[in-house]
Amino acid sequence: MSQTDSQIELADVVRQRIRGLRQARGWSLDSLSARCHISPSTLSRIETGNRRIDLEQLVALARALGTTIDHLVEPVDDADVIIRPVQHQEPGLTTWVLSRDAAQHAGRLVAKMRITAERRTGPGHLAVHPGREWFTVLSGTAVLYLGERQLAVRAGEAAEFSTMIPHSIGALGGPVEILTMFDQEGERAHAES
Missing domain, CATH: 1.10.260.40 (lambda repressor-like DNA-binding domains)
Structure with a gap:
């Protein structure tokens, strides 16, 4: 041209x-x-x-x-329209980042995650950091450890919580796929874990 x-x-x-x-x-x-x-x-x-x-x-x-x-x-x-997510893998967790630079998106990061039983979650594996997290379950059932509580979040349901509460997300009874969004503090904490 x-x-x-x-x-x-x-x-x-x-x-x-x-x-x-x-x-x-x-x-x-x-x-x-x-x-x-x-x-x-x-x-x-x-x-x-x-x-x-x-x-x-x-x-x-x-x-x-x-x-x-x-x-x-x-x-x-x-x-600037098409995002080609790169897969990041660690034991029990595969992540695809679906948003661009978080600074361009009001400090929010969006990702799809596939969690399997190999991921270490639950008491002894809880994280705490400033911010908020939101996720919806696309398939399977997630288990959300939130402080002393253990909550099952099924396909089609969503959860939102303060990440100052000790937390982790795992798979209940098989693999689970979630779409999650968290702020810059949450992005930093998830990148370091």
Whole structure:
């Protein structure tokens, strides 16, 4: 793809984002015009690709739409959509991280885990760290050791708890697959265990 082709493609994306943001707010061209001081006919030509957008118009449109120029001109790249999780394995636990850098996701990490009986859990193997953890069981039955309690969490059920309570998750009666989410503190603690 030539530079000119990529510039045209980006201009089309910018136009779609402007129209999409305007429509998402339920605004007519006249409503947006009143907010950004660009005539409705010029806005229409910008959205349809019959007029180029100059920097001054882009600044006014971003401000009126409550966004940034960076957001409007951010290139489209499928690489930022598809996540190809890498399998991490240790005795009794296989983990696939399903989110990108936790800092980009409000400090949360999402992972799929497959737990088998070989994983050391229960009294004597409980962890404590700042944060919260949430998980849902995709298949099998998980056993959640939470302080002195032992809770069975079945397929279709979920659990959420403070990770300041001594805890561990194991498999009950066969392998279990869970989808889990925890904050940055929990990510650090799980990476160290």
